[in-house]
Amino acid sequence: MNAQLLSIGNELTLGQTVDTNAAWLAQRLAAVGVLCTRHVTVADERAEITREILEAAKTADLLLVTGGLGPTPDDLTRETLADAMGVELVFHPECMTQIEAYFASRKRAMHPQNRQQAMCPRGATPLDNPHGTAPGVRGRLGNCDVYLMPGVPREMKPMFETHVLPNLSHGSGAAIVQRTIKTFGMPEAEVGEKIADLMARGRNPTVGTSAADLIISIRINAHGETVEKAVQLAEADARVVRERLGVAVFGEEGDSVQDAVARLLIEQGKTISTAESCTGGLISKRLTDVSGSSAYLVQAFVTYANSAKERLLEIPPALIAQHGAVSAPVAEAMAANCRRISGTDYALSATGVAGPTGGTREKPVGLVFVGLATAEKSVVKELRFGENLSRDEIRDRTAKAALNLLRLELIGRSS
Amino acid sequence: MNAQLLSIGNELTLGQTVDTNAAWLAQRLAAVGVLCTRHVTVADERAEITREILEAAKTADLLLVTGGLGPTPDDLTRETLADAMGVELVFHPECMTQIEAYFASRKRAMHPQNRQQAMCPRGATPLDNPHGTAPGVRGRLGNCDVYLMPGVPREMKPMFETHVLPNLSHGSGAAIVQRTIKTFGMPEAEVGEKIADLMARGRNPTVGTSAADLIISIRINAHGETVEKAVQLAEADARVVRERLGVAVFGEEGDSVQDAVARLLIEQGKTISTAESCTGGLISKRLTDVSGSSAYLVQAFVTYANSAKERLLEIPPALIAQHGAVSAPVAEAMAANCRRISGTDYALSATGVAGPTGGTREKPVGLVFVGLATAEKSVVKELRFGENLSRDEIRDRTAKAALNLLRLELIGRSS
Numbered sequence: 032m033n034a035q036l037l038s039i040g041n042e043l044t045l046g047q048t049v050d051t052n053a054a055w056l057a058q059r060l061a062a063v064g065v066l067c068t069r070h071v072t073v074a075d076e077r078a079e080i081t082r083e084i085l086e087a088a089k090t091a092d093l094l095l096v097t098g099g100l101g102p103t104p105d106d107l108t109r110e111t112l113a114d115a116m117g118v119e120l121v122f123h124p125e126c127m128t129q130i131e132a133y134f135a136s137r138k139r140a141m142h143p144q145n146r147q148q149a150m151c152p153r154g155a156t157p158l159d160n161p162h163g164t165a166p167g168v169r170g171r172l173g174n175c176d177v178y179l180m181p182g183v184p185r186e187m188k189p190m191f192e193t194h195v196l197p198n199l200s201h202g203s204g205a206a207i208v209q210r211t212i213k214t215f216g217m218p219e220a221e222v223g224e225k226i227a228d229l230m231a232r233g234r235n236p237t238v239g240t241s242a243a244d245l246i247i248s249i250r251i252n253a254h255g256e257t258v259e260k261a262v263q264l265a266e267a268d269a270r271v272v273r274e275r276l277g278v279a280v281f282g283e284e285g286d287s288v289q290d291a292v293a294r295l296l297i298e299q300g301k302t303i304s305t306a307e308s309c310t311g312g313l314i315s316k317r318l319t320d321v322s323g324s325s326a327y328l329v330q331a332f333v334t335y336a337n338s339a340k341e342r343l344l345e346i347p348p349a350l351i352a353q354h355g356a357v358s359a360p361v362a363e364a365m366a367a368n369c370r371r372i373s374g375t376d377y378a379l380s381a382t383g384v385a386g387p388t389g390g391t392r393e394k395p396v397g398l399v400f401v402g403l404a405t406a407e408k409s410v411v412k413e414l415r416f417g418e419n420l421s422r423d424e425i426r427d428r429t430a431k432a433a434l435n436l437l438r439l440e441l442i443g444r445s446s
Numbered sequence: 447m448n449a450q451l452l453s454i455g456n457e458l459t460l461g462q463t464v465d466t467n468a469a470w471l472a473q474r475l476a477a478v479g480v481l482c483t484r485h486v487t488v489a490d491e492r493a494e495i496t497r498e499i500l501e502a503a504k505t506a507d508l509l510l511v512t513g514g515l516g517p518t519p520d521d522l523t524r525e526t527l528a529d530a531m532g533v534e535l536v537f538h539p540e541c542m543t544q545i546e547a548y549f550a551s552r553k554r555a556m557h558p559q560n561r562q563q564a565m566c567p568r569g570a571t572p573l574d575n576p577h578g579t580a581p582g583v584r585g586r587l588g589n590c591d592v593y594l595m596p597g598v599p600r601e602m603k604p605m606f607e608t609h610v611l612p613n614l615s616h617g618s619g620a621a622i623v624q625r626t627i628k629t630f631g632m633p634e635a636e637v638g639e640k641i642a643d644l645m646a647r648g649r650n651p652t653v654g655t656s657a658a659d660l661i662i663s664i665r666i667n668a669h670g671e672t673v674e675k676a677v678q679l680a681e682a683d684a685r686v687v688r689e690r691l692g693v694a695v696f697g698e699e700g701d702s703v704q705d706a707v708a709r710l711l712i713e714q715g716k717t718i719s720t721a722e723s724c725t726g727g728l729i730s731k732r733l734t735d736v737s738g739s740s741a742y743l744v745q746a747f748v749t750y751a752n753s754a755k756e757r758l759l760e761i762p763p764a765l766i767a768q769h770g771a772v773s774a775p776v777a778e779a780m781a782a783n784c785r786r787i788s789g790t791d792y793a794l795s796a797t798g799v800a801g802p803t804g805g806t807r808e809k810p811v812g813l814v815f816v817g818l819a820t821a822e823k824s825v826v827k828e829l830r831f832g833e834n835l836s837r838d839e840i841r842d843r844t845a846k847a848a849l850n851l852l853r854l855e856l857i858g859r860s861s
Contacts, residue, residue: 042656044482046472047626047665049464053487057461067459068494070487072468075654079483103638104645105654142635144642162834164635183657185834211462220557220579223518227559230519239490239520241457242598250462305748311734312727315748319726322803322837330754333720333730333746335739339788343745373754388737419577420600422737 032199034060035091036070037083039098039108040182044074052097052187059191064207064258065093065199075099080111088115088175095195098182100165102144108179112170113152115177120150126157126166133164158194162186167194208261210251210269213286214279215435222247225275229268236268245428246288249276278444281435288434289317295441296327303437304373305331306344306365308356308382309399313430329375334365344368357382357394359411366402367409377440378404379433383414385425397425401433403440412436447614449475450506451485452498454513454523455597459489467512467602474606479622479673480508480614490514495526503530503590510610513597515580517559523594527585528567530592535565541572541581548579573609577601582609623676625666625684628701629694630850637662640690644683651683660843661703664691693859696850703849704732710856711742718852719788720746721759721780723771723797724814728845744790749780759783772797772809774826781817782824792855793819794848798829800840812840816848818855827851 036056042048050072057067071087073079080099087094099108113120126149134141148165151157158167158178163186168179178195180187214222219242223230226249229238236253251268255261273280281291296303305315305328315331318324334340337351346364354360362382370378383399390396397416402409414432416425451471457463465487472482486502488494495514502509514523528535541564549556563580566572573582573593578601583594593610595602629637634657638645641664644653651668666683670676688695696706711718720730720743730746733739749755752771756763761779769775777797785793798814805811812831817824829847831840 040656041652041654041667042663042665043469044472044485045476045624045665045667046469046474046482047624047663048656048658049466049469051464054458054461054464057459059461061460067461068489070459070485072485074483101638101655101657102635103655104642104647105652139633142639144635144638185836185839189834209460209462218554220517220559223516223559224557227519232519237456237520239456240516240518241455241463242516243463248457248462250457250460252456252460307727309734310731311739311743312722312730312746312748315727316725316731319724319748319750320838322801324726325750328726328748328750330750330758331727331748333727333734333743333748335734335743335745339745386737419604423735424600 032065032092033090034065034067034093034095035087036067037087037094037096038070038072038182039075039080039096041074041105043072043098052182052184055184055188056095056097056191059196061207061209063196063199066207075105075107077107077111077114080107081114084111084115084172084177088172088177091175093199094175094177096177096179097187100148100167100179100181102142102148102164106147109150109152109168112155112168112177112179115172116152116154116170118153121153123149123151123157126151129159129166130164158190160186160190162189169194206255206258206261208253208255208258208265210265211284212249212251212269212272212276212280213282214247214249214276215245215281215288215431217247217276217279219247222249222276226272229271236264238268238272244424245431278439278442281438287317287320288431288438289320292318292434292438292441293321293324293327295438297323299441301377301441302327302329302375303377303379304329304369304375306369306378306380307331307333308335308340308365309385310381310426310429311335313426314379314381314433317430317434330373332369340365344372355394357384357398357400359400359413362400362402362411363409366404370404376406377437379437381429381433383425383429385422387422399425399429401429401436403433403436405440410436447480447507448505449480449482449508449510450502451482452502452509452511453485453487453597454490454495454511456489456520458487458513467597467599470599470603471510471512471606474611476622476624478611478614481622490520490522492522492526492529495522496529499526499530499587499592503587503592506590508614509590509592511592511594512602515563515582515594515596517557517563517579521562524565524567524583527570527583527592527594530587531567531569531585533568536568538564538566538572541566544574544581545579573605575601575605577604584609621670621673621676623668623670623673623680625680626699627664627666627684627687627691627695628697629662629664629691630660630696630703630846632662632691632694634662637664637691641687644686651679653683653687659839660846693854693857696853702732702735703846703853704735707733707849707853707856708736708739708742710853712738714856716742716792716856717744717790718742718792718794719744719784719790721784721793721795722746722748723750723755723780724800725796725841725844726750728841729794729796729848732845732849745788747784755780759787770809772799772813772815774815774828777815777817777826778824781819785819791821792852794852796844796848798840798844800837802837814840814844816844816851818848818851820855825851
């Protein structure tokens with residue numbers, strides 16, 4: 032089964048919004064063995080959208096269109112499907128009732144503009160949307176099933192699960208299974224070299240790598256006659272990858288470094304506190320990304336001003352005067368004192384120059400110290416990110432490096 | 447000038463990575479009057495990539511290709527451009543020297559795999575990459591300029607600025623100017639109604655809206671014979687939009703709510719501290735997204751455990767016992783005590799049920815209280831996000847609502 036995605040909206044072609052729907056849909060499709068071969072994005076232009084719908088429907092068995100179903104005059108997707116099908120739009124009273132009920136349940140008045148959302152091409156079926164005002168549409172063009180869904184992710188996702196997924200035919204019966212192994216701390220070329228044999232063209236599974244913000248992901252895609260056979264093939268490669276890449280592997284699939292840390296903390300019944308300067312709360316935010324994080328995160332300090340470091344973390348003013356707030360001794364004291372004050376098993380700290388301003392020759396933008404305190408020791412890692420990274424990138428990588436320091440400690444492999 | 451984008455990588459078609467390059471490139475192009483009409487994404491398949499390059503080059507004046515220039519065997523973009531141009535790849539010693547220098551400067555050994563990155567289609571020009579190991583490529587197919595750039599954003603972006611942007615012809619001389627006005631707190635249909643006349647089809651400028659995570663953006667795209675004329679047209683509409691949408695408008699273009707808050711705090715010379723529970727540091731993280739945030743953020747507390755609320759913020763245990771940690775009185779006390787303890791002009795607080803676990807009938811997932819303390823008063827806002835939102839969405843919206851509370855206070859419009 033060949034699926035294609037069509038994303039609609041000037042905000043997408045102009046780059047004002049990043050399209051996250053395409054990735055989500057492709058993942059959900061792949062999970063049931065439907066391969067997405069192509070994504071196309073076009074603007075809110077009636078003729079253009081119609082042309083792309085017709086073009087994709089020539090070769091795709093399934094076309095998922097997102098966006099352009101809102102209540103404003105630039106929402107044209109319903110019209111373009113009608114154009115492509117060569118039919119007119121008809122009014123669906125049952126959709127109107129649902130839209131009215133949606134507003135009533137939120138004690139909000141409906142705008143007359145929302146009436147256009149109850150229109151649907153003749154011969155197509157409206158799909159209800161309990162999470163918003165835009166019903167979806169299911170239509171057919173030749174051999175291609177076409178679904179129109181809202182562009183708002185939290186409306187689109189449940190509509191896909193309820194109305195698209197159950198209708199997918201799994202094509203030839205051939206199954207595709209994906210595995211992703213995620214690593215931190217090993218350069219991509221070294222990863223590539225260690226698993227070069229698995230990455231040879233023409234193998235099944237296919238194995239590839241991709242790098243994003245210091246995380247190298249190894250993607251394994253196995254084809255098999257049945258799901259079980261594909262799982263076996265993927266699993267065999269996953270074992271080899273894990274073995275060769277060792278402690279650099281922190282997780283699989285959607286795992287983040289904090290997911291790995293959260294699992295280890297919960298398993299071991301350990302608690303953590305944090306003391307952050309340059310990251311401004313990003314480390315504690317990530318530690319609490321996980322539901323149930325109250326099991327391990329007790330408290331966290333953002334000591335941005337030097338006075339806050341002295342007052343809240345009892346850092347001696349003389350230490351800051353001697354070494355500067357961005358220094359290994361201060362990072363170490365922040366972690367150690369935070370742990371003692373918080374009464375936790377571990378504490379993480381971070382202090383650095385996140386930039387773009389505030390760098391000096393001695394302490395350039397991108398210089399960061401992350402600290403880890405345990406009952407037995409305090410360790411500090413000096414990071415030099417270089418001045419080419421943005422503030423966001425420096426803070427992101429600092430948080431990952433700090434969390435990875437804790438991960439290596441929890442698996443007994445800290446240096 | 448008609449530009450198209452081609453993004454390459456299994457991690458993109460399979461949805462394992464969200465493509466942020468396309469949006470960035472489209473924005474940069476639009477800023478100089480080059481409209482992106484179409485983005486296409488395909489997998490790491492030699493024949494497919496070649497076909498899409500040839501197809502796009504038929505109608506585009508400019509084709510920007512990202513991804514597939516890495517050192518691993520699944521990086522095939524150099525090969526496909528050679529295929530499309532009908533030429534072979536040739537080795538460029540000067541590229542090899544640069545790649546070797548890149549490794550040497552980082553005191554890392556070069557892997558033999560990196561050698562393939564010094565290959566370039568005959569007749570095409572390599573583009574140096576000071577931020578990574580993958581040189582770019584500039585080639586030509588018929589009337590179309592084709593650029594190959596790395597998929598890693600921090601390598602691609604400087605390459606675009608250095609090697610692509612200066613070579614762009616601005617086409618017919620017609621200028622396009624974009625303005626985006628950003629609002630928070632007004633429903634999209636109400637926004638659409640208030641500016642329906644501006645959104646009429648066929649007008650210049652074109653005006654459209656898009657919604658993302660509670661932020662409604664109004665996009666204005668003006669065409670003019672000169673940049674000045676286009677700016678005038680866009681500016682006239684921007685004034686009308688600002689006037690009609692009033693205090694809901696918090697900024698323009700890439701502004702976030704925290705950017706608006708940071709500007710106001712700096713202008714007014716005010717300081718802030720935060721006391722967070724469910725957001726786990728996200729509010730303080732956002733307040734420190736801005737370089738120079740040390741001017742206003744003094745310190746921040748993440749009091750995740752009740753014991754932390756009592757110890758660090760002096761919340762009376764009886765108050766928590768009586769109302770629960772997720773309650774208006776606790777949110778109010780958190781803000782007021784945080785402000786007093788920190789000695790700041792303002793303090794923000796947040797306590798809620800971010801889910802997906804931990805909800806009860808009385809305190810369901812999505813129930814959040816945000817608080818703001820000033821020298822004169824403490825205010826609390828109750829938010830009910832409903833159980834359909836994810837933990838991430840609830841925390842994101844909570845942070846926005848808290849920051850918006852502060853913004854309205856700073857502009858003298860808090861209720």
